[in-house]
Amino acid sequence: MRPLDPVTSKQRAAYGLAFFVLFVALWSWATFGGHVSKTFLANPLTMVQEGVELLTRQGFLFDIGMTIWRVVGGFALAAAIAVPLGVLMGAYKPVEAFLEPFVSFARYLPASAFIPLLILWAGIGELQKLLVIFIGSVFQIILMIAVTVGATRRDLVEAAYTLGASDRGIIRRVLLPSSAPEIAEILRLVLGWAWTYVIVAELIGSSSGIGHMITDSQALLNTGQIIFGIIVIGLIGLISDFLFKAFNAWLFPWKLA
Amino acid sequence: MTTLKIEQVSRTFPARHGNAPTKALEPTDLTIGNNDFVTILGPSGCGKSTLLRIVAGLDRPTSGRVTLDGREVTGPGADRGMVFQSYTLFPWLTVRENIAFGLRERGAPQAERHKVADAFIRQVGLSGFENHWPKQLSGGMQQRTAIARALANDPKILLLDEPFGALDNQTRALMQEMLLGIWERDQKTVLFVTHDIEEAIFLGSRVIVMSARPGRIKAEITVDLPHPRSYKIKTTPEFVRLKERLVEEIRTEALKVAEHA
Numbered sequence: 001m002r003p004l005d006p007v008t009s010k011q012r013a014a015y016g017l018a019f020f021v022l023f024v025a026l027w028s029w030a031t032f033g034g035h036v037s038k039t040f041l042a043n044p045l046t047m048v049q050e051g052v053e054l055l056t057r058q059g060f061l062f063d064i065g066m067t068i069w070r071v072v073g074g075f076a077l078a079a080a081i082a083v084p085l086g087v088l089m090g091a092y093k094p095v096e097a098f099l100e101p102f103v104s105f106a107r108y109l110p111a112s113a114f115i116p117l118l119i120l121w122a123g124i125g126e127l128q129k130l131l132v133i134f135i136g137s138v139f140q141i142i143l144m145i146a147v148t149v150g151a152t153r154r155d156l157v158e159a160a161y162t163l164g165a166s167d168r169g170i171i172r173r174v175l176l177p178s179s180a181p182e183i184a185e186i187l188r189l190v191l192g193w194a195w196t197y198v199i200v201a202e203l204i205g206s207s208s209g210i211g212h213m214i215t216d217s218q219a220l221l222n223t224g225q226i227i228f229g230i231i232v233i234g235l236i237g238l239i240s241d242f243l244f245k246a247f248n249a250w251l252f253p254w255k256l257a
Numbered sequence: 258m259t260t261l262k263i264e265q266v267s268r269t270f271p272a273r274h275g276n277a278p279t280k281a282l283e284p285t286d287l288t289i290g291n292n293d294f295v296t297i298l299g300p301s302g303c304g305k306s307t308l309l310r311i312v313a314g315l316d317r318p319t320s321g322r323v324t325l326d327g328r329e330v331t332g333p334g335a336d337r338g339m340v341f342q343s344y345t346l347f348p349w350l351t352v353r354e355n356i357a358f359g360l361r362e363r364g365a366p367q368a369e370r371h372k373v374a375d376a377f378i379r380q381v382g383l384s385g386f387e388n389h390w391p392k393q394l395s396g397g398m399q400q401r402t403a404i405a406r407a408l409a410n411d412p413k414i415l416l417l418d419e420p421f422g423a424l425d426n427q428t429r430a431l432m433q434e435m436l437l438g439i440w441e442r443d444q445k446t447v448l449f450v451t452h453d454i455e456e457a458i459f460l461g462s463r464v465i466v467m468s469a470r471p472g473r474i475k476a477e478i479t480v481d482l483p484h485p486r487s488y489k490i491k492t493t494p495e496f497v498r499l500k501e502r503l504v505e506e507i508r509t510e511a512l513k514v515a516e517h518a
Contacts, residue, residue, distance in 0.1 A: 153345075155343050156345055158339075159345040159347075159403075160358070160362075161332075162313055162314075162315070162333045162334075162339035163359035163362060163410055164334060164363060165358075165362050173361075178348070180349070254350075254392065
């Protein structure tokens with residue numbers, strides 16, 4: 001091994017896989033070997049059995065569907081409002097000066113701290129879940145997009161002006177296309193964060209979803225189901241991340257050229 | 258008929274962090290007539306780029322004014338095309354789309370945009386690269402595209418700010434010939450900023466020499482070399498004489514800058 005020396009894609013896959021093998025091996029050693037009590041940690045085999053049980057008998061697929069819909073719904077709502085606002089803030093300094101202090105403040109408010117308030121306002125229905133995701137994502141997206149748009153290469157803007165572009169043309173034909181890949185990347189990142197908010201929202205006052213299943217399993221001391229739930233979350237995250245990346249690459253071929 | 262008039266234009270950058278204000282450009286007068294090819298020659302920090310940016314409308318003069326055909330310049334516009342030293346092609350547009358940027362902004366239909374863009378692609382020798390992204394082009398090809406992009410807008414005057422400054426010597430010589438060829442064929446009013454003495458003589462009909470700190474016009478030299486010019490002219494006695502003269506002018510300025518640095 002030497003610093004920054006590249007690896008082949010085969011090696012990369014092998015190393016990545018090796019971690020999971022090692023992880024499961026260690027887990028098996030701890031559980032099958034009797035080093036950890038069954039009450040606290042189920043062994044891998046039990047986890048898989050519990051998972052099959054969850055999927056086939058307990059309607060876990062419905063819970064997964066509910067959770068995905070909440071994340072996507074709340075996230076889409078946040079993006080629909082945050083992207084235009086972020087672009088406006090990045091493009092127009094007075095708008096930035098007006099909104100930036102508040103957004104920076106609101107960004108640090110933990111979405112989970114709003115859950116009691118949101119239950120009071122919106123009940124324990126779907127709206128409350130969506131609002132948790134919304135609050136958790138919207139300020140992050142606004143601020144990150146504003147920074148990205150504001151950092152557009154000045155010489156490109158000047159070049160467009162000397163080619164006769166109007167102020168609107170600058171936004172539509174320079175600021176937006178030049179920040180578009182970054183904006184897509186920001187959305188991918190924040191979608192990942194939205195996943196953590198949804199589980200928290202489902203832990204409290206919920207009757208469906210992956211988070212709800214996890215709370216239920218906790219009451220029954222079923223660690224196998226809890227671990228299976230967590231792994232499912234991770235897998236969905238991995239898949240959505242992969243899809244998002246592939247979509248971005250398809251959308252912005254000039255980035256890769 | 259195009260006339261660019263620079264009248265008593267000066268630029269002082271305001272004080273920053275307790276430093277005194279920087280006088281980048283003393284009040285300067287310069288008139289550029291129709292189809293003139295004027296090169297501005299000076300060491301770095303002599304305010305030549307500042308002057309060009311003021312003409313482009315990208316910077317405001319502290320005093321004085323610039324008029325193009327009697328109309329005062331108040332901001333950037335399509336009548337003054339600009340080519341920058343840095344590579345400023347829009348990376349998300351292909352070569353053809355980059356060249357058609359100004360036409361599209363003006364609302365030209367797609368068929369016309371294609372036709373004009375392709376004509377300029379041929380002129381700058383980029384046939385076959387119409388659908389390439391800027392990233393896939395060499396520096397020289399990028400600057401050729403940038404020149405085509407500025408020309409496709411049919412500006413009254415073409416402003417170039419050390420456009421070949423980042424290119425290697427061989428590429429630079431080829432680019433100079435290409436630009437001069439376009440000018441000799443199509444006639445255009447051109448203001449070209451450079452710190453390269455040979456480049457200033459080879460391209461220009463007039464060379465304006467600027468002095469440093471504060472920037473002002475120090476000398477003006479008419480280049481009487483016949484057109485069309487080929488690279489061979491660079492070794493003729495007339496060319497060498499002009500070069501010697503300009504080397505002296507520039508050297509004293511460069512020394513001044515070096516002493517301050």
